[in-house]
Amino acid sequence: MNNNYSLKTMMNRPERLAPGHRMCAGCGATIGVRAVLRGLHEGDRAVIGNATGCLEVSSYMYPYTAWEDSYIHNAFENAGATLSGVETAYKVLKRRGKLGEGEQFKFITFGGDGGTYDIGFQSLSGAMERGHDMVYVCYDNGAYMNTGIQRSSATPMYADTTTTPAGKVSAGKVQYRKDLSAIIAEHYVPYVAQTTFTRDFRDLHRKAETAIYTEGPAFLNIMTPCPRGWRYETSRIMEICRLAVETCYWPLFEVVEGKWILNYQPKNKLPIEDFLRPQGRFKHLFKPGNEELIGRFQEEVDKRWEDLLYRCSRT
Amino acid sequence: MNHTDKNCKTIQMTSREIRDRMSGNEAVAYAIRQIDPDVMPAFPITPSTEIPQMVSTYIANGEIGTEFIPVESEHSAMSAAIGAEAAGARTITATSSAGLALMWEELLLAASNRLPVVLALVNRTLSGPININCDHSDGMGARDTGWIQIYAENNQEAYDNYIQAFPIAEDPRVHLPVMICQDGFITSHAVENISLLEDDAVKRFVGQYEPEEFLLNPGRPVSVGPYAVSDYSMEAKKGQEDAMERAGSVILETAERFCRMSGRKYGFFEEYRMEDAEYVLLLMGSAAGTAKAAVDQLRQQGIRAGVLKLRVFRPFPAAELAEAIRRCGCRALAILDRCESYNGVGGPLGSEVTQALYRAKVYTETVNYIYGLAGRDFTVEHVFGIVDELRDVADGKVLPPDHKYIGLRS
Amino acid sequence: MRTDIRNITPSTPYTGLTEGLQLYAAGTSRQFMSGEWRTSTPVLDMEKCRQCLLCAPVCPDSCIPVADGKRQAFDYDHCKGCGICAAVCPFGAIAMTED
Numbered sequence: 001m002n003n004n005y006s007l008k009t010m011m012n013r014p015e016r017l018a019p020g021h022r023m024c025a026g027c028g029a030t031i032g033v034r035a036v037l038r039g040l041h042e043g044d045r046a047v048i049g050n051a052t053g054c055l056e057v058s059s060y061m062y063p064y065t066a067w068e069d070s071y072i073h074n075a076f077e078n079a080g081a082t083l084s085g086v087e088t089a090y091k092v093l094k095r096r097g098k099l100g101e102g103e104q105f106k107f108i109t110f111g112g113d114g115g116t117y118d119i120g121f122q123s124l125s126g127a128m129e130r131g132h133d134m135v136y137v138c139y140d141n142g143a144y145m146n147t148g149i150q151r152s153s154a155t156p157m158y159a160d161t162t163t164t165p166a167g168k169v170s171a172g173k174v175q176y177r178k179d180l181s182a183i184i185a186e187h188y189v190p191y192v193a194q195t196t197f198t199r200d201f202r203d204l205h206r207k208a209e210t211a212i213y214t215e216g217p218a219f220l221n222i223m224t225p226c227p228r229g230w231r232y233e234t235s236r237i238m239e240i241c242r243l244a245v246e247t248c249y250w251p252l253f254e255v256v257e258g259k260w261i262l263n264y265q266p267k268n269k270l271p272i273e274d275f276l277r278p279q280g281r282f283k284h285l286f287k288p289g290n291e292e293l294i295g296r297f298q299e300e301v302d303k304r305w306e307d308l309l310y311r312c313s314r315t
Numbered sequence: 316m317n318h319t320d321k322n323c324k325t326i327q328m329t330s331r332e333i334r335d336r337m338s339g340n341e342a343v344a345y346a347i348r349q350i351d352p353d354v355m356p357a358f359p360i361t362p363s364t365e366i367p368q369m370v371s372t373y374i375a376n377g378e379i380g381t382e383f384i385p386v387e388s389e390h391s392a393m394s395a396a397i398g399a400e401a402a403g404a405r406t407i408t409a410t411s412s413a414g415l416a417l418m419w420e421e422l423l424l425a426a427s428n429r430l431p432v433v434l435a436l437v438n439r440t441l442s443g444p445i446n447i448n449c450d451h452s453d454g455m456g457a458r459d460t461g462w463i464q465i466y467a468e469n470n471q472e473a474y475d476n477y478i479q480a481f482p483i484a485e486d487p488r489v490h491l492p493v494m495i496c497q498d499g500f501i502t503s504h505a506v507e508n509i510s511l512l513e514d515d516a517v518k519r520f521v522g523q524y525e526p527e528e529f530l531l532n533p534g535r536p537v538s539v540g541p542y543a544v545s546d547y548s549m550e551a552k553k554g555q556e557d558a559m560e561r562a563g564s565v566i567l568e569t570a571e572r573f574c575r576m577s578g579r580k581y582g583f584f585e586e587y588r589m590e591d592a593e594y595v596l597l598l599m600g601s602a603a604g605t606a607k608a609a610v611d612q613l614r615q616q617g618i619r620a621g622v623l624k625l626r627v628f629r630p631f632p633a634a635e636l637a638e639a640i641r642r643c644g645c646r647a648l649a650i651l652d653r654c655e656s657y658n659g660v661g662g663p664l665g666s667e668v669t670q671a672l673y674r675a676k677v678y679t680e681t682v683n684y685i686y687g688l689a690g691r692d693f694t695v696e697h698v699f700g701i702v703d704e705l706r707d708v709a710d711g712k713v714l715p716p717d718h719k720y721i722g723l724r725s
Numbered sequence: 726m727r728t729d730i731r732n733i734t735p736s737t738p739y740t741g742l743t744e745g746l747q748l749y750a751a752g753t754s755r756q757f758m759s760g761e762w763r764t765s766t767p768v769l770d771m772e773k774c775r776q777c778l779l780c781a782p783v784c785p786d787s788c789i790p791v792a793d794g795k796r797q798a799f800d801y802d803h804c805k806g807c808g809i810c811a812a813v814c815p816f817g818a819i820a821m822t823e824d
Contacts, residue, residue, distance in 0.1 A: 011781050011791040019787040019803035020754030025762065026807030030785040038782075047402065047530045059754070062541035062746050063730040066754040070530040073540035074397050074424055081391035084384060085356060085398025085406070090531055092353045092382040093404055103533045123394065126387030199813075201782045227807075235808030235821075238783060429745030490744060528749050535727070538748040550739030551746050 007200045013038050014068075016046075021066035022058035026234025028197070028224030029055050029139040033110060035201055036137050036220065037069075039208030040106060045069065047086050049109030051079035051120055054146040055139065077119040080127030080136060083109040087132045106212050107134035113154035114144040117180050128187045128217045135211045135218045138180065141226035149229040153178040156249075157300065158293055159281045161229075166284040171293055176300050182311075184219040185255040191216075193254035195263075196223035197241045203252050203263060210254075223250045231280025243275040248305040253312065262312040269305075272298045329576045330516030335509050339467070339502035342474035342509055343409070343435045343495070344369035348379055349517040350481065352433075353404035353524070356384035356395035358414060361447045362499040363437035366409040389414035393421035393432075400430040401539045403529030405481070407432070411499060412439035415453045419460065425492045426461025427555055428539055431484030432492040434462070435477065438600065438653075439499040440689040448690020449499040451600065451653040454628075455663045461555055463493040463562050464629040466599040468585075470507050472626075473497040475579055478512070481521045482569045488561045498601040500690070512577060520576055563630045583632035584639070585624040588614060592621025592643045594705040597636075597668060598651035599625045602686065602693045606651075609698030620702050621645075631667055637675030646709035647680040648672075649701045651721075653687045661685070661718035680708050686721035697721050730756060755803075759786065763806035765821045767799055773818035780810035780819060 016037035023030050033055065040046055046069040050056045056073045059066040074082040087107045093099045111120055116138040124136055143161050144150040150163040157176045160166040164173040181194040191214040193207040204222065211218035223244055227234045244250035247270045252263040273294055276282040285293050337345065344366050347355075357367035373379045384399075386392045392408045399406040410418065415436060425432050440450040454464060463483060467473040473495065480493040497503055512520075528537050543551060563583070570581040587607050589595065594613075596606045603624040613620040623639060625632075640648060650669070652662025660666075665683030672679065684701060687693045701721070707713045728743055728750040743749065774796070781789045781796050788800040789810060811819040 007778050007782070008794045011778050012794055015787050015790065017787055018752035018754050019800055020757040020759050021786070022757075022759065023785060025785070025805035026809060027785045030787075031783055031809075034784075034787060035782055045533060049398070057542040060538050060541045060748075062543040062547050063728065063733040063743075063748055064754040064757050065538040065541070065748050065751065067538055068536065068751045070532075070536040071538040072398060072401055072530060073542075074394055075420055078391060078394035078421070081356075081386060081394035082398040084386075084391075085354065085395030085400075086402040086530055088354050088356075088382045088384050088395070089399040089402035089404035089406075092380065093402075093531060096353070096380060098403070099531060100533060103531075105531060122387060123391050126391055129387075130385065197783065199779065233808075235812040237809055238813050427745060428747070528747065535749070536751040538751070539745070541746050541748070543746055546735035547733075547742060547746065550737075550742050553739045554742060554744065557740075 005202045005206065010038050010201070010205050013042055016040065016068045017059070018066045018068060020064060022061060023054060024228055026227045026237060028141060028226060028237055029112070031197060031237070032137070032139045032222045032224040035204045036108065036208040038205060039212045044104050044106055046106040046108055047072065049079050049083035049086065049107070051111035051115030052076035053112040053115050055110055055112065057146065076115050078123045079109045079111045079115060079120055080123040083107050083134050084127045084130060084132045087134050107132070108137060108212065109134065110137045110139060112145065113138060113140040113142060113152045117154045117178055118152050125187065128184060128189050128219065131216055133216055135220060137220045137222060139222055139224040141224050141229060142177070143226070143229050145226050145229045154180065157297055158285055160284060161281070171284060171290065179304070181219070181221045188258055189217040189219060190214050190257055191218040191254070194221045194250070195252055196244060196250055197238060198245070199238070207254060229281065232278050236278060240278060243270065243278070246270045247272050247275040247301065249275050249301055251305065251308055253308060260311040260314070262308065272301050328578050330512040333511040333513065335511055336506050337470060337509055338504050338506050339470040339473045339497045340365040340437065340504065341369065342470045343477050345511065346474050346477040346517070347407065348373050349514045350478070350521050351379045352381055352407045354382050354384065354396070354399035354406045355408060356386045356392045356399070357408045358386050358389045358392050358410070360389065360411045360414040362439055362503045363409045363411040363414070363435065365503070366435055389417040390421060393418040393425060396432045397421060397425050397428065397430055400425070400432050401428065401529065402531045403526055405524035407434070409435040409437070411437045412441055412453045415457055416441055419457065422457050422460035422462060424540070427551070429490040429555070429558070430492060431490055433480045433484055434492065434494045436494045436496045437499045437503045438496055446689040447499070449501050449653070450688045450690070452655070454494065454496050455654040457494070458629060458663060461491065461559065462629060463491055463559070465493065465495055465627055466625065467495070467497040467502060468601055468603045468624060469502055471509050473502060474509060474511070475573065475577065475581065478517055478520060479569045479573050479581070482572070483562065483565050485524060486565045489558055489565050491558050491562060501601040516576055520573070559630045563632065566627055581626060583627045583635050585626060586639055587622040587624065589621035589623060589639065589643045591619050593619045593646040593709065594702050595621050595623055595640065595643065595645045596649045596651060596698065596701065597623040597625065597664065599628065599664070600653060602651065602653065605693055605695060606698050609695035612695065613699070613702055618702065625664070633667070633671035634675060636668065637671045637677045640672060640679060641675065641677045645679045647682070647705035649705055650681055650683045652683060652685050655685055655688065665718060680715050682708060682715045683718040684721050685718060691722050693722065758802050760802045760804050763804060764824055765806040765808060766801070766824055767804065767806065767808065767811050767819050768822055769799065770818045770820065773816045775816055777815065779813050779815065783809045783813050785809070
């Protein structure tokens with residue numbers, strides 16, 4: 001698929017997330033879910049897992065389910081463990097002849113950054129380490145959006161959230177964000193990828209298909225902007241994603257069997273202001289006198305970008 | 316055997332008796348080997364650790380085909396159990412104390428999603444202070460999670476209860492998870508005689524697990540674990556409560572079927588020398604053995620004492636219990652809790668049993684005793700003291716204390 | 726028995742709900758008209774559309790179906806009017822109109 005990618009081919013695959021769910025207009029999470037599920041080959045069955053979060057409460061609100069495949073939501077912090085149970089059941093039922101010989105199931109679970117970076121981190125780490133044949137997909141919108149935009153360890157520095165509000169003596173979140181993609185890569189699982197929405201979705205579609213059809217645990221970290229939490233016009237999501245990539249705030253890379261591969265290097269790395277400016281959560285950074293904060297943000301982006309280039313150059 | 320029933324013995328038993336000696340943990344592991352379930356996620360915690368260890372050994376030697384998931388916590392153990400059971404696999408786990416406490420959120424989800432997971436609980440006190448010995452605070456802490464709870468006095472009952480757990484949990488009228496409880500160390504580690512059943516008989520009794528709807532049913536997708544608005548949530552909870560009520564008769568039917576196979580009879584509770592008992596000790600678990608031994612001695616002295624050993628705590632057999640107390644003409648009842656509720660008035664059995672009596676208009680005197688916390692010894696002398704006090708209460712010599720500790724230095 | 730959600734409403738007695746609120750069905754959210762939330766509506770100009778399909782994957786609401794490699798009409802029963810499709814169209818074939 002890598003060399004002869006066709007958006008048309010991908011879009012011809014059946015839609016596996018039905019309309020009528022209750023996600024906000026312009027939500028990035030469901031764009032991500034649709035794209036990931038397009039990675040499944042036609043006819044292959046899947047069981048979808050889901051941590052508690054926006055996606056869960058909006059996509060399976062009794063008796064309305066948006067899922068075309070079997071779906072299980074359990075709780076907030078255990079999407080990894082729950083799907084590891086499902087995958088293990090598949091293994092044993094198959095071995096015991098309780099499932100048809102030709103019946104192929106894939107296992108994909110979705111969690112927001114709250115359910116993945118924070119409260120579900122242990123469960124995710126355990127599932128990855130045990131080697132279950134599953135894909136954990138983090139739809140990273142950089143805060144606890146379901147409960148009303150509280151900071152998470154995925155929230156970027158200086159973001160104005162409801163638990164790190166920008167105020168007279170506060171410039172928003174103090175810490176920079178956790179690099180979960182790298183942390184999962186350090187589990188030495190067969191496949192880890194970081195991606196977001198690009199114009200023709202080549203990067204995401206390819207990584208989803210690779211993750212799903214790689215034997216063993218795989219992890220996808222997808223930046224999925226949230227117009228409510230990030231405070232931008234809903235129609236601008238693709239522009240926000242492009243700026244995240246072009247400023248190297250959200251680099252596109254993958255780690256295949258321990259090998260780090262950079263998937264996209266901007267010709268002209270844009271200044272971080274370009275990513276920050278369209279978002280209301282960073283508005284306070286553009287008040288006179290706060291130039292230094294943007295400088296510090298830039299330094300952190302540069303440092304992490306250099307680290308990534310180094311990792312990718314080694315292998 | 317205390318439980319051998321005359322009616323059962325007249326029936327041709329369907330399993331040959333195998334005599335052995337083993338601990339409670341070994342007995343449960345032995346039953347697991349016979350049942351050969353599909354999936355077992357578990358995390359070690361004293362004193363239940365031996366169960367997953369033994370199961371792992373059975374797997375390592377190819378004796379069973381169970382898939383063991385070595386999860387990184389008890390929360391993940393129950394989470395994975397929910398996933399596996401929802402996927403269509405017969406699933407078990409085992410834990411104790413803090414492990415059960417960590418599972419708490421997931422216990423509620425196993426029950427509300429109506430998944431017949433079976434959990435072997437080896438009762439141990441909850442922290443703090445951290446202590447590895449027996450009391451019932453772990454099981455009692457989970458009493459309102461929607462699980463069926465069955466308590467064992469000894470290794471034999473732990474084994475028998477465990478085998479009965481699957482037909483109860485998986486019955487379409489029930490579809491609820493079951494906790495099979497035994498006392499940590501006292502039962503789990505003490506080696507006693509046991510009468511085992513033949514592998515084939517156990518397999519036949521338990522049967523195949525064939526759920527109608529499950530995640531891995533090809534071409535028949537299901538969605539599990541919804542968000543529900545208030546229009547549906549209360550109705551869902553009532554539906555779950557109905558299943559718990561229905562579980563009562565399924566437990567009795569299963570016990571009857573078990574009796575036909577084994578010759579051993581079980582009910583909601585066991586009545587020991589209760590026919591004309593004026594002074595009754597109501598309790599659960601291994602301490603019942605001590606109470607029975609003490610009652611035998613008291614009877615020799617002409618004191619009409621008896622024991623009511625509660626086996627099924629959830630569903631709570633309130634009416635049947637009250638009727639048993641009414642029937643024997645009990646003058647004073649000791650309700651023994653191996654758990655403190657920290658409510659200022661006693662333990663959970665104290666609350667629920669007195670409520671049952673009041674609603675059945677059985678107005679016998681009651682005293683709620685707290686005993687055996689964190690492995691504190693409980694002896695026949697303690698029982699003698701309790702019965703002395705019950706007699707004084709019944710004779711109007713003393714007012715019944717609302718609750719009282721046994722074996723406490725004061 | 727598979728679930729027909731038309732039988733599950735806020736007036737259904739509790740015994741009529743599915744066990745554990747499991748749903749023995751898929752894609753039932755189609756029966757919820759999320760298009761009623763819309764305040765701005767995308768309108769496709771077929772003259773300008775070149776079927777590049779860039780609009781189809783960016784829809785959060787699966788409202789731009791694709792069949793045989795061609796985008797179909799908007800699913801207005803469910804479109805919430807976010808405007809992402811209009812913003813990505815390289816040919817200006819999608820216009821947002823205020824309702």
